[in-house]
Amino acid sequence: MSAADIAVGVYRKLEPEDLRVLQAIEVQMKRYEYVPEDVIPKFANLPPQEVAYRLQGLHKKRLITGRRGAYTGFNLTTAGYDTLTINALVKANILEAFGKPLGVGKEADVYDALTPAGQRVAVKFHRLGRTSFKQTKRKRGYVTKYTYSPDWHHQSQIAAKKEYKALKILHPKVVAVPEPIKQNRHVLVMSMIEGAELFHYPELPKPQAVLKEILVNIRKAYQEAGIIHADLSPYNIILQPNQHILIIDWSQYVTTKHPNAQELLKRDVRNVLTYFKRKQKLKIRLKEALAYIRGD
Numbered sequence: 628m629s630a631a632d633i634a635v636g637v638y639r640k641l642e643p644e645d646l647r648v649l650q651a652i653e654v655q656m657k658r659y660e661y662v663p664e665d666v667i668p669k670f671a672n673l674p675p676q677e678v679a680y681r682l683q684g685l686h687k688k689r690l691i692t693g694r695r696g697a698y699t700g701f702n703l704t705t706a707g708y709d710t711l712t713i714n715a716l717v718k719a720n721i722l723e724a725f726g727k728p729l730g731v732g733k734e735a736d737v738y739d740a741l742t743p744a745g746q747r748v749a750v751k752f753h754r755l756g757r758t759s760f761k762q763t764k765r766k767r768g769y770v771t772k773y774t775y776s777p778d779w780h781h782q783s784q785i786a787a788k789k790e791y792k793a794l795k796i797l798h799p800k801v802v803a804v805p806e807p808i809k810q811n812r813h814v815l816v817m818s819m820i821e822g823a824e825l826f827h828y829p830e831l832p833k834p835q836a837v838l839k840e841i842l843v844n845i846r847k848a849y850q851e852a853g854i855i856h857a858d859l860s861p862y863n864i865i866l867q868p869n870q871h872i873l874i875i876d877w878s879q880y881v882t883t884k885h886p887n888a889q890e891l892l893k894r895d896v897r898n899v900l901t902y903f904k905r906k907q908k909l910k911i912r913l914k915e916a917l918a919y920i921r922g923d
Contacts, residue, residue: 631736631752634709635725637688638717641710647671648681649690649711652703661693661700708780709752712812721809721816722750729820734786735876737820748808751815753783753790753878783813786878791815793854793877800851803844803873820875821868825861825902833870834907840872841899846920848874849892853883859895861902893917 628636651670655662668678682701685691690707694700703711716722726739729749736752787810794807794817805817831837841864848854856863856877863876881888896916903909917923 629728629731629736630705631709631725631728631738633689633706634713635738637690637706638710638713640688641714644671644673644677645681645685646711646714647673648678648685649703649707652691652701653708653711656702659700659702661702664699664701667701705754708812709814712752712814715811716750716809716814716816719809719811722748725750739819740816747819749805749817749820751787751790751817753786753813753815755779755782755786780813787813787815789880790876790878793880796852796854797848797877800847802848802852803840803871804877805873805875820865820873822865822873825864825866825872828866829906831866831907834903834909837866837870837872838899838903838907838909838911841874842896842916842919844872844874845892845896845899846922849883849920850922854880855883855885855888855892856895857881857891860898864899892920896920 648667648671651667652662654670655666659666664679664682665675667682668675671678673681682691682693685707686693686701688706689704690710691701692704713722720743722740723743723745724741726741726747729737729739731737732754734753734755736754738750738752740748740750742748791807791810794804797804798806805820808816808818810816825837845856845859848856854877856874856879858876858879859874863874865873865875867873881891885891893913897913900911900913900916903911
């Protein structure tokens with residue numbers, strides 16, 4: 628069972644006092660690796676006996692983990708952070724109910740959900756550093772400003788904020804991306820994502836049309852939004868049921884003014900062309916594709 632599954636399963640069973648204890652731990656984790664038990668009552672605004680009772684229940688629900696040594700302390704599990712984020716999105720009238728997982732990857736879990744108005748949306752839980760903290764820091768250059776906060780969580784927050792910002796720029800330019808709805812902590816809510824990644828398709832019925840649409844959208848992002856994906860591949864290009872594409876996973880984007888912008892653009896386009904050459908037997912020269920995208 629994933630952390631999000633745990634959070635969704637226990638959220639409706641929690642009382643306001645439970646959430647206050649979780650929030651107090653979250654705030655103090657900027658100062659402590661494990662928040663001392665005697666610190667929590669002050670920030671939760673609850674009596675110590677009440678806090679002790681709530682901590683026991685939260686531990687059983689796998690929302691916190693504890694450590695005993697020189698002092699007894701607690702920190703949030705991934706499910707605990709997910710629970711606080713779900714609570715914030717419910718209180719903001721963004722989410723009403725969760726459905727099935729849409730995809731579980733190395734750096735994100737995506738779930739189907741409903742808004743209070745009945746709209747289907749995709750909820751993306753960023754999980755950077757889940758496989759390797761050091762590798763993620765090296766690849767993305769994220770530096771934590773917290774003293775003790777878990778590195779993975781801060782990295783995930785930055786990734787969610789950055790992707791939300793990218794979608795807010797790209798969507799009004801009519802680039803084929805999900806519509807951004809809300810971002811809170813490490814979670815991004817966006818319009819529904821349906822279909823499958825390109826790498827799932829050994830053959831496409833109309834490969835020329837799909838490739839043309841991809842290049843048109845890379846060009847539009849580059850020329851009209853001033854943005855380069857910087858991690859584009861067949862793994863984050865979705866072919867929807869209507870045979871149109873959707874480009875996802877923009878958390879590593881750079882602007883066209885970035886010092887490595889042209890190299891990153893070249894890598895994106897090469898990844899796309901390599902897939903179409905190997906799997907779809909469709910050949911286009913990299914130089915020609917780049918000239919079209921840049922408007923040379």
